Amino acid sequence: MTARPQVAAPVSPGVTARKRTGAFWLHLALLPLALIFLAPLWIMAVFSTHPDSAIFSPSPPLWFGGNFMENFRGLQADTNYLRTLFNSTMIASLYTVFSMVLTSMGGYAFAKFEFPGKNWLFGLILATLTIPTFVTIIPQFILVARDLKISNTYWAVILPTLANTIGIFYMRQAFQTVPSDLLHAARIDGASEGRIFWQIALPIVRPALAALAILLFLASWNDYLWPLIVLTQKDSYTMPVALGTLVGLTRVSWGGIMVGTAIATIPFLALFLSLQRHFVAGIAGGAVKD
């Protein structure tokens, strides 16, 4: 084999055999690892359907039982779980909508306009990306609790988290794919800037917006530290905060906690499964680019 083949190299039997053994070892290595990754989720789902006596028995159950509703009632009695689910849903939805509006408007301006101060402003926003959120958490708390006096409200959770630097970066990337000629044509036709944004640019980046929406909703839904700080009354708790109060206690119904974690997780697992491709593209679009 001296001359380099012009088209595809003819696949020799040796190569096919090597590929087959390669594939065999690949699957042999991945399968146990995959099972380990799925195990905690499986156990969470299964345990949510058993009473504590079964969970703590010498041979814990590996298949579903019939105690889900009983566990749920216990959880509801301990934490007013339905109320916290409602709070979490409201907060995550409002946060997602407001954050999408703010970051898509800002991202659009940074992607599609030239204006004095643009690079300076964008640099400033990007620079804060590497600053840990810990740094802001105490002044934010003072602002929310002492100055604005909105502790225990939805706004206390939502407002400080709206300054989403990754979001504006992500939307700027998305809007850069919108052809400027299209926007110019609309301007020449006399459309207002607001209308161009709303009716032309925004529909084009809809897939990116959808991916961002899921990520924002999940981030808010799963957030723990900030709601823990600004929500001090039981009825204002989000679902993670309510679950967190149970986990540390010594006498606690683990079946109930597993119900709570399962309800918090399984709908998103299903959503994630159905949208997996968009997720990969979405995370990639937002995360990596230089």
Next chain:
Amino acid sequence: MTTSQPLSPPARRAGRWARIPKAPYLFILPYLLIFATFWAWPIISSFLMSFKDSRLGADAPYALSNWSRLIQDEFFRTALRNTLVILVVQVPLMLSLATVLAVALNSKLLKAAGWFRFAFFAPLVVGTVAYSAVFRLLFNTDFGVVNRALTGIGLPAVDWLNQAGPAMSVIIMAMLWRWTGYNAIILLAGLQGISEDVYEAASIDGATPAQQFWKITLPLLRPTLLFCMVLSVIGTLQLFTEPALITNSGPGNATMTLGTYLYQQGFRSFNFGYASAIAYTVAAIAAVFSVIQLRLFGRER
């Protein structure tokens, strides 16, 4: 409509201000208001606060008392050490595993790739509170599934959450479980950006899969890996939920992190000045790590 072309360069003479486009500022304004109020100002305010003994009230004079206390604080040193131990062990382990996983999931040899992806990406959507609860139960000394499995195959049970070393390893395992898939998904996207041609050319030249991994995949994946690394380091420096819920910072203070210590000082003792000093230490460490990583792995971007 008299609005000028928004993309035209500003005129030099009179009318310059009139020619500056207004629309972009209106688009950014709502975001900037929130950004300034809840991000930019707190970053500054927190720095100023770290120089005040907030226990003396809002009018306390600026002083170095928080910082001098920090240097002598034994608990702070413990928290710092624990955080760095987790960082040094967990981040390299996780990124190696995530890289190998991403390459495996991207392989054309893989059958049922969708199923495997689901398995490794599923933890991605689980909240930290939910999985902390599950891990606390799994590693329970008397009833936990992990110890049941260990004794089942003839190994001794481990008192996971009541011994320093094992408690630390539970936290690291939990974080590995939760975050490896997240990094793998970003790396997978990075892999998909590498052209097939490079590999084809390499295999025609007789490069083995191992050579292709070290000589092609890793170098081309470097920007993505760098991104994952910087984010993971900042995330680990702020670790809070896992030590708070799985081990309750214990046994003793064996798994107390900068995050749980800051929470304790800021929101249990309400010593805002001191907590701000801790927060800024975290920021400083994060900055140092970022610079080191950019120097070591950034090169010609």
